[in-house]
Amino acid sequence: MFQRKISILLAIIQVLLLSSTVSFAEEKKCIDQPEKILDAALKFSANSQVRGPHYFNDIGCAINYRTEQCGLDQADFDSYSKTYDFNTGNELAMTDAFYVIEAGVSTPIGSGVVAFASKEDADKFVADKGKGKVIGFYELADMGF
Numbered sequence: 001m002f003q004r005k006i007s008i009l010l011a012i013i014q015v016l017l018l019s020s021t022v023s024f025a026e027e028k029k030c031i032d033q034p035e036k037i038l039d040a041a042l043k044f045s046a047n048s049q050v051r052g053p054h055y056f057n058d059i060g061c062a063i064n065y066r067t068e069q070c071g072l073d074q075a076d077f078d079s080y081s082k083t084y085d086f087n088t089g090n091e092l093a094m095t096d097a098f099y100v101i102e103a104g105v106s107t108p109i110g111s112g113v114v115a116f117a118s119k120e121d122a123d124k125f126v127a128d129k130g131k132g133k134v135i136g137f138y139e140l141a142d143m144g145f
Helices: 001-017 039-042 059-067 073-079 119-129 137-143
Strands: 045-050 055-056 082-084 091-094 098-102 114-115 133-135
Touching: 001 091, 045 059, 059 073, 059 137, 098 119, 098 137, 114 119, 119 133
Parallel strands: none
Antiparallel strands: 045 055, 045 082, 082 091, 098 114, 098 133
């Protein structure tokens, strides 16, 4: 009888330990901050001045933000938002950039979206990776992340 109680108690402890295991994997989330993203993360980021300065850690975050805006604010976003060339880090209008998706690029929230100033650079990136697709801004804006 005593051994059975000990066995049950050990089983309960085991279940509690297994169910309380905490995952330490880093959560991927959008960051919207009032200051420019710096350093290596710049090549994945975008910014908008619609309703205050917004600097996003991932192009996908900027697209999500745009989607949440009313039509007038979406038009302002399209006119004034910037992203950065993946190769050079140079700022460019989001509507002028060429975007590579589905190329297996690891980005802060996992959107996998990177921007290029020229279609040739985007095409070369896809060819070098052996996968991916080059799209324009409005096709990207229709996607959700």
